[in-house]
Amino acid sequence: MKVDRRIALAIGAALMLFAPPAAADYPDRPITMIVPFGAGGTTDVIARSLAGALEPALGQKIVVINKDGAAGVIGTTELGRSKADGYTIGMIPVGPLTTQPHLRELAYSVDSFDYICQAYSNPQVLIVTTDSPYKTLKDLIADAKAKPGQIRYGSSGPGTIPHLAMLDFVRKAGIDLTHVPGKGEADAFRSMLGGTVIGFPVHTGFVTANADRVRPLAIMAAQRRSEFPDLPTFKEAGLDVSFDVWGGLVAPKGLPADVRSKLEKACAAAQASAVYREQQTKLKMPPVSSTGAAFAAFVRAEFARNGNIIKDAGLRSKQ
Amino acid sequence: MSSLDLLSQGFAIALQPHNLFLCFVGVFWGTVVGVLPGLGPLAGLTLLLPLTFKLDANGAIIMLSGIFYGAMYGGSTTSILMRIPGEAASIVTCLDGYAMARQGRAGTALVVAAVGSFIGASVSIVGLMLFAPPLAELMVRIGPVEELALLLLTLMVVSFVSQSRLPKTAAMIFLGFLIASVGLDPVEAVARYTFGLIELTDGINFVAIAIGLFGISEILLTIERIATVQPIRPAFRDLLPRWSDLKASMPAIMRGTGIGFLFGLVPGPSGVLSTFTSYALEKRISGDPDSFGKGRIEGVAGPETANNATTGAAMIPLMVLGIPSIPATALLLSALIIHNVQPGTLMIQQHPEVFWGLIASMYIGNAMLLVLNLPLVGIFVNLLRIPYAYLAVLITVFCVIGVYTLRSTTFDIMVMLAFGAIGYALRKFEYDVAPLLLAVVLGDRIESAFRQSLIVTSGDYWRLATSSFVQAIAGALVLILAVRLVIRALGYRKHDLPPPE
Numbered sequence: 001m002k003v004d005r006r007i008a009l010a011i012g013a014a015l016m017l018f019a020p021p022a023a024a025d026y027p028d029r030p031i032t033m034i035v036p037f038g039a040g041g042t043t044d045v046i047a048r049s050l051a052g053a054l055e056p057a058l059g060q061k062i063v064v065i066n067k068d069g070a071a072g073v074i075g076t077t078e079l080g081r082s083k084a085d086g087y088t089i090g091m092i093p094v095g096p097l098t099t100q101p102h103l104r105e106l107a108y109s110v111d112s113f114d115y116i117c118q119a120y121s122n123p124q125v126l127i128v129t130t131d132s133p134y135k136t137l138k139d140l141i142a143d144a145k146a147k148p149g150q151i152r153y154g155s156s157g158p159g160t161i162p163h164l165a166m167l168d169f170v171r172k173a174g175i176d177l178t179h180v181p182g183k184g185e186a187d188a189f190r191s192m193l194g195g196t197v198i199g200f201p202v203h204t205g206f207v208t209a210n211a212d213r214v215r216p217l218a219i220m221a222a223q224r225r226s227e228f229p230d231l232p233t234f235k236e237a238g239l240d241v242s243f244d245v246w247g248g249l250v251a252p253k254g255l256p257a258d259v260r261s262k263l264e265k266a267c268a269a270a271q272a273s274a275v276y277r278e279q280q281t282k283l284k285m286p287p288v289s290s291t292g293a294a295f296a297a298f299v300r301a302e303f304a305r306n307g308n309i310i311k312d313a314g315l316r317s318k319q
Numbered sequence: 320m321s322s323l324d325l326l327s328q329g330f331a332i333a334l335q336p337h338n339l340f341l342c343f344v345g346v347f348w349g350t351v352v353g354v355l356p357g358l359g360p361l362a363g364l365t366l367l368l369p370l371t372f373k374l375d376a377n378g379a380i381i382m383l384s385g386i387f388y389g390a391m392y393g394g395s396t397t398s399i400l401m402r403i404p405g406e407a408a409s410i411v412t413c414l415d416g417y418a419m420a421r422q423g424r425a426g427t428a429l430v431v432a433a434v435g436s437f438i439g440a441s442v443s444i445v446g447l448m449l450f451a452p453p454l455a456e457l458m459v460r461i462g463p464v465e466e467l468a469l470l471l472l473t474l475m476v477v478s479f480v481s482q483s484r485l486p487k488t489a490a491m492i493f494l495g496f497l498i499a500s501v502g503l504d505p506v507e508a509v510a511r512y513t514f515g516l517i518e519l520t521d522g523i524n525f526v527a528i529a530i531g532l533f534g535i536s537e538i539l540l541t542i543e544r545i546a547t548v549q550p551i552r553p554a555f556r557d558l559l560p561r562w563s564d565l566k567a568s569m570p571a572i573m574r575g576t577g578i579g580f581l582f583g584l585v586p587g588p589s590g591v592l593s594t595f596t597s598y599a600l601e602k603r604i605s606g607d608p609d610s611f612g613k614g615r616i617e618g619v620a621g622p623e624t625a626n627n628a629t630t631g632a633a634m635i636p637l638m639v640l641g642i643p644s645i646p647a648t649a650l651l652l653s654a655l656i657i658h659n660v661q662p663g664t665l666m667i668q669q670h671p672e673v674f675w676g677l678i679a680s681m682y683i684g685n686a687m688l689l690v691l692n693l694p695l696v697g698i699f700v701n702l703l704r705i706p707y708a709y710l711a712v713l714i715t716v717f718c719v720i721g722v723y724t725l726r727s728t729t730f731d732i733m734v735m736l737a738f739g740a741i742g743y744a745l746r747k748f749e750y751d752v753a754p755l756l757l758a759v760v761l762g763d764r765i766e767s768a769f770r771q772s773l774i775v776t777s778g779d780y781w782r783l784a785t786s787s788f789v790q791a792i793a794g795a796l797v798l799i800l801a802v803r804l805v806i807r808a809l810g811y812r813k814h815d816l817p818p819p820e
Contacts, residue, residue, distance in 0.1 A: 039368050040653020048372075068726055070520035077517060104510060106517075152775065158508040180463075180774050181506055183767060186642040186649075190586070193459035193640070196775060209641065209663030282659045315508070 026086055026259050030061040034082075034090040036075025038068040042203075043247055046120050047091035049279045050249070053270035058262070071159075072096030073106060080108035084252040086259035091119060093247035094161055098303040102310040103159050110303045113250045114260060115296035117267035120280070121246035121288045123221035124165050125207050125231070127214040128199035129192060137218045137237045140198075144175035152178045154188035154197035162188075162201040164309050165220055165243035171312070172239045203245055204228070205284040220244075225286070246288070248295055264291045322448065329675030333683055338381050338676070341374070345382035346684045349389020350691060352406075354699070356397050356534045356714050357721030359406035359526060360390035364650040365724055376658035376673055381680040383654050387647045388440055388630040388681065391590070392688045395432040395623050396699050399425055403537045403714060407529045408590030408626035410753060411480060411598045415611060415618030422614050425700050427560040431616055432623040433692040434565075435572045439624035440685045442576045443583065443631025447638075448678050451667075454632075455639035458584050463771035464783060468792035469585065470765045473592055474757070475796055479599040482612060483751040491750055495758020498523060505767040506774070518730040525588070527722050527734040528759055532752045534718045535739025538711045540746060568620035571601050575624030582625070583632025586644035588760045590629050594622035595757060631681065638674055640664055 033051050037043045044066060051062040067075030076096040082088035092113075101109050126137070134140040144151050155163040158181045170177050180197050182188035188200045193213065204227065207216050218234050219225060220243040234241040249267055251260075270276055271289055280287060290298060310316060332338060345367075352363030363386045371379035394409035399416030412432070419428040446454070461469070474492070481488040501512045502522030513519040575597045582593035601617040602608045611618050634651075636642045641662035643649035655662045660670050667674045702710070722735045742752050776782040783789065 038653070039365065040650060040657055042656075044653075045657055066727065069728070070517045073517050073520065074728070103508065104520075105515070149777075158503075158506060178774060178777075180771055183505065186652075187586075189640070190459050190636075190642050191462075191771075194462050196462045196771070205661060206663070209661035209665060211665060212668075213640075213664040284661075 026256075026262060027058055027060040029087065030063055031058065031086070032088045033062050033064045034075050034079045034088065034092075035064055035066050036068065036072035036079075036090065036092060036096055037066065039066045042245075043072075043091055043093050045283065046247065046285065049276060049283070050091065050119050050267075050270060053273050053276035054266055057266035057269040057273075071100060071157075073100050076100075077107050079250065080112040080252055082252050084114070084254035084256075086251065086255055086263060089116065089249055089251045089263070091247055092250045094245055094302065097250070097299060098306045099159055099161070099164065099310065101303075102307045103316060110300060112253055114253050114255045115292065115299055116249040116251060116260070116263045117271070117291040118246060118248040118288050118295045118298065119267075119271075120248075120285045121244045122203045122205070122285060123219050123225065124162060124201040124243045124245065125204055125219045125228075126166075126169075126199060126201050126217045127192075127207060128217060130213060130215050132198060132215060134198065134217060135215075137232070137234065137239075140217065141173050141175055141237075144173075144177055148176040149178055152180050152197045154180050154182050154191045154200035156185045156188055156200070157181050157183060159310070159315055161243055161245050164306055165201050165241065167309050167313050168243070169220075169234065169239060169241045171309075172241060201243070208284060227284070248290075248299075260292075267291060325671060325675045326448065326679060328672070329677075329679035332377055332672055332676035333381065333679035338378055338680065339683070341378045341382040342385050342680045342684045343687060345385020346389035346392075346688050347691065349386040349391075350393040350688065350695075352386065352721075353390035353393020353409075354396045354405050355393075355717045355721070356401075356403045356405050357530050357718030358724070359394075359721065360387050360647045361526065361650070362721045362724040363390055364647060368650065368654060371654055372657060374658075376655065376660045376670070377676045379654050379658055380651065380673060380677055381684075383651055384634070384677060384681065385684045387651065388627065388684065389688055391440070391627045391630055392433065392436045392692055394626070395436075395619070396429065397714075399428045399432070399619070400699065400703055401537070401541075401710070401714075403534050404529075407526070407588070407756075408594050408629075409623070410529070410533055410591070410756070411594045411622045412619055413533070414480075414482070414598070415613070415615050418612060418614035419616070419619065420703070424564075424614065425703070426696055427564050427616070428619045429696040429699060430560045430693065431564065431568045431620050433689060433696070435568065435575060435620045435624035436627040436692075437685055437689040438572050439576045439579055439626075439628035440630060440688075441682070443580050443628040444678060444681045444685070445631075446580055447631040447634050447681075451635045451639050454584055454635050458586075458636055458644075459640065459642075461585070463768045463775060464786050465788045466585075467765065467768040467772050468786075468789045470587075470761055470768060472792050472795060473596065474761050474765070475799055476599050477592065477595040477757050478754060479602060480595050480757075481751045481754045483749060487750050488754050491745075491752065491755040492758040495755045496762040498528070498755075499759045499762025499766065504770075506770045518728065522763065523734055523759075524722075524725065524731045525759060526725055527731040528738050529756055530718050530722055531735040531738025531740075532742035532756055534714065535735060536742030536746055536752070538714060539739065539743045541707060542711060564616050568616045571597075571617040571621040572624045574600060575621040576628045578621075579625035579628025580632045583629035584635060584644075586636070586642075587764050589633060589645060590626045591757070591760055593625040593629050595753070597621040597625040634677075637662065638667060638677075641666060 033047060035044050035047045048064055051064050055062055067078055072095050076092050079090035128134050153166055182191055191197045192199055207214060216231050219231050220234055220241050222242055224233060268291055348363055352358040364383055390406055394405040395412045397403045397405045398409040398412040399420050402413045402417035404410040404413055416428045478488055501519055503510055503520055510520060578597045579593045582589040598618055598621060601621045602611045633645055633648050636644045637648045637652060643652045652662050660673055719732055722731045745752055772783055
């Protein structure tokens with residue numbers, strides 16, 4: 001045991017001798033990017049696409065690691081525990097950043113991270129089936145007022161963004177709907193096609209891929225989108241309901257200032273690159289560009305808003 | 320354009336040399352992960368998914384689905400030879416497959432498993448090709464209430480498979496339900512039995528439980544009597560199945576095909592459930608249930624066919640609606656997204672080449688698998704000549720690797736080892752662990768279906784009980800129970816089967 005400790009100390013001391021004095025030559029070795037969801041999911045596809053565009057901008061390899069589990073909390077916790085040296089960054093989406101800390105006791109909060117840049121943001125669209133009696137949001141609200149509590153909607157799970165979006169809509173419209181949580185988007189879709197629920201919020205790509213079976217009612221965004229010019233917003237119906245599924249590049253709090261600015265610049269350069277633009281268009285992701293302080297302010301606003309919805313709905317787990 | 324034209328176009332895609340090569344890589348790797356205990360189709364897919372990033376959508380999906388159905392072929396090998404399931408869908412094959420191996424009929428069991436697999440898979444591809452859209456419609460019509468009824472029926476049927484007495488089986492089922500309740504509850508997301516560990520919020524990993532209960536505990540039990548384990552030295556003539564064996568297994572293969580295909584349509588761990596159901600059915604209708612577990616060829620033929628027949632059916636909801644019904648098809652969905660093929664209701668229309676190329680490749684891949692697996696039987700059987708001390712170490716290593724690959728976390732390895740110890744203790748006390756695993760699998764789905772059903776009926780149990788579909792299923796349940804009781808009363812089952820060693 002003692003010998004082991006001495007060897008360990010010696011190795012530690014030797015490593016310290018070789019450690020870079022400051023971040024001036026950052027990055028001088030490969031960077032790890034944590035993705036808190038499985039390989040092949042939306043977050044992962046975008047993370048890999050951005051990692052590919054970041055490599056030339058930073059002049060280093062980026063190794064993408066998937067740490068799936070507990071709705072993204074496992075990977076995000078690990079990122080929060082990592083050293084703030086710029087060699088471990090993460091592609092963290094809205095859920096683990098702004099809803100999970102309100103839902104349960106976690107080892108991290110919104111203040112545990114430095115926010116580098118937003119990578120994607122996709123507004124939610126409330127869909128129903130093509131044979132649904134609801135042609136507009138107004139139809140749905142009117143019917144819900146006539147039959148309080150009898151209309152059921154779905155979601156990809158309790159406490160997810162689609163669920164919070166519906167809670168916000170229900171409260172602002174002054175109606176009463178019943179929630180039937182699914183296990184993921186596919187499960188909610190099955191429930192809708194089978195008639196268990198009337199509809200649920202999805203991302204815009206889902207609407208395009210299932211155009212023959214779904215009717216979009218309204219989009220939860222500030223303005224109409226160019227890819228759906230005929231799709232009205234919730235705002236047009238007098239409801240300020242705006243929800244995006246988004247994610248961004250995040251690092252443990254306390255990055256050295258020069259590392260931070262290098263990462264922010266690299267991200268902006270990567271997002272401006274032709275290759276990345278083309279990949280985003282193929283993935284049907286509208287371009288976003290919000291870095292540093294602007295992105296941090298956005299995350300905090302979302303964190304506060306989602307926290308209030310979760311508190312009002314009494315969703316916090318009593319562990 | 321007719322389906323035949325589309326299919327021939329599909330063959331034109333699948334027969335391109337590089338796609339043919341990818342198909343071979345897929346089915347070969349699938350066989351490997353299927354044979355290796357610990358590594359299942361999910362781990363196989365996860366490991367090779369990054370390799371497909373550079374391929375086109377056709378090649379990627381051809382290779383990855385090859386892993387999925389290839390694994391179903393390989394799974395039976397170690398079940399038969401060592402009583403350690405190569406993957407979860409081959410657990411039930413251990414019962415009669417291993418007994419056959421002890422009698423020197425390992426070759427027969429392996430050949431019948433391969434032939435059954437081929438027939439089951441081929442029929443299910445035809446089903447996928449011809450009836451995909453209407454079957455997908457039928458599938459989405461199964462609401463939570465109907466799903467609950469179906470799941471309860473399944474639970475009742477598969478409890479027949481247990482080799483221990485009823486009170487012990489019931490105890491295992493309750494323990495399984497308890498294990499399934501660990502994690503967030505499906506409606507309110509309240510954490511249950513997580514002790515503040517975030518690793519437990521998704522519940523306990525099913526694969527880790529399965530490998531622990533069946534793989535690790537089997538190694539522990541075998542090592543205990545290692546001095547008495549005689550290596551089996553099969554003679555060459557034992558490799559060839561007797562005509563009577565083939566004839567006896569044909570009806571079981573046909574029934575297994577039907578059961579597997581139907582189960583593949585229902586979301587959930589269809590591979591595991593269909594094999595147990597097929598085994599239960601064979602045991603029931605054989606007229607001599609006591610001979611099961613002692614080397615009945617039907618006990619291998621039925622389940623091994625069923626798990627392959629699920630693969631084609633499991634593709635139906637994925638291809639037609641973009642809804643993956645099991646984890647393996649969810650990974651295939653990821654592969655499609657990576658290649659800019661958005662899975663959904665429009666996929667077959669917008670990307671016919673992907674769908675028909677896949678179907679054609681599945682025909683080719685299954686033929687490859689049969690050709691690959693039959694000669695391998697001789698090699699696999701000779702694995703038995705390796706002293707168990709070496710095999711045990713190798714198998715343990717693969718179990719650890721397999722469990723780690725799924726989520727890259729050492730926590731799951733601990734879970735596997737813990738369940739290895741639990742499985743060892745339970746089996747020492749003559750509890751059959753198969754119902755425990757089934758209850759874990761079913762418990763999760765039964766709970767969500769039950770909770771969703773209650774929301775739909777506004778908490779009204781009476782409305783739940785009076786749905787016509789539920790009544791039909793309930794009738795079937797009562798009938799099964801009654802038949803069981805009558806059989807018991809008439810004394811046909813004076814002695815329960817001896818529990819597994």
